[in-house]
Amino acid sequence: MSTDDYLVDPLRDPEVRGHAKTLRRSLGWGDLERVDPLFLETATEIWTVRGKKPFKLETVSDNQLPGDSGLTTYDGTRIVVKIPRRIRHRAFMGDGYARYTIAHELGHSTLHLDKLMQGAALPRRQAGNATSLWIPKFKSAEHQAMVFGAGFLINDETARRLASPEEVSVQAGVSLQAARIYFEQVQEELERPAASKRVQRIADEVRAALAPKTASPAPSFxxxxxxxxxxxxxxxxxxxxxxxxxxxxxxxxxxxxxxx
Structure with a gap:
């Protein structure tokens, strides 16, 4: 029985993207401009936050996942990512949503093994996953998988030279929504050092203004x-x-x- 989202161990967005880059490097794809997630059909294991684990990317009939674009489970011996035939075909043709769906499910595979081994089934709903209000983003399995998917498909060095989410979407072959989320997060991280310097300067000025004045030395008569x-x-x-x-x-x- 699957649900739309799960409460998982907390991870900040930069940490999630870091794990996505680790998986890319473990596959030998660290410097690729554009990765093809369908190459994972030949993989028998992948890197996860719990070490290397047996893995299978499986294409199933559309009837098996009529309302889901992808589904990640654990069958007792390995992590299994299932995608319906329609999604595989679209990913083969370079469709951004389909490619991102596979990368999204890889996020569950890499980050959420504990939850999977407890019997959770982690789907990607075609209509969009609903997250309960009591689950914060940094503890949301769906939010983490969403951030992971973009981090896995997008080459950071290339993307940071691009001027807009639209350019990131075309270059990396991801959905525009995923590109926008990634672009905004990276821009925020790039601006953070400058903001920290401004805050530090203001703090220094306030401390100087509040510091007790040093008394002038007594005159020599x-x-x-x-x-x-x-x-x-x-x-x-x-x-x-x-x-x-x-x-x-x-x-x-x-x-x-x-x-x-």
Missing amino acids: LSEPCSCCGQQTLFPVGHKFMCAACDTVYDRFQDGDQVQ
Whole structure:
């Protein structure tokens, strides 16, 4: 019995994409501009977050998955990704949605083995999967698989040179929706260092404004008394002298002169 979504171990989007890149590299596809997920039909095992595990990508009749574009299960000995014949044909023809569907199910295979071994069946609904409001994105099996699918199919170095999600979609052969999600996430990560610097600068300015002011050093008084108040509180101010006690200001006098 399958459901639309499951609560799984928390993963941030960059961590999910990192796992997708690890799977690409384990398959020898790390530097490929465009990958063909149907090559996995010959694979007998794949890398997962729990190590390498037996795997099968299986095409089934459309009648077996009438409302789903893909389904990932565990049959007791291996991870099985099933896709209906219509999706395989579309993926063979280069259709972005179909290619992304296979990569999406690979996300479940790679990330959610524990849940699969507990008996969960993880489908991709043709009408779109519904996620309960109590499942946050970073703990949602469907959200993680969605991020994984784009990370698996898209070459980061190439995509970051492109100017729009539409270009990413065409170049990587993914759905426009997947390309938009990927493009927005990568742009946010690229802008984060600059935002952090701005926040740090503002914090430094606030700390400087709130810091206690350092008291000015006490002036050094001359030995002569003030002729106005008689106190020995005269100190130099530029070319003049000032009395700290009565604020009287005197012109600078010549050597040997006394304050009058």
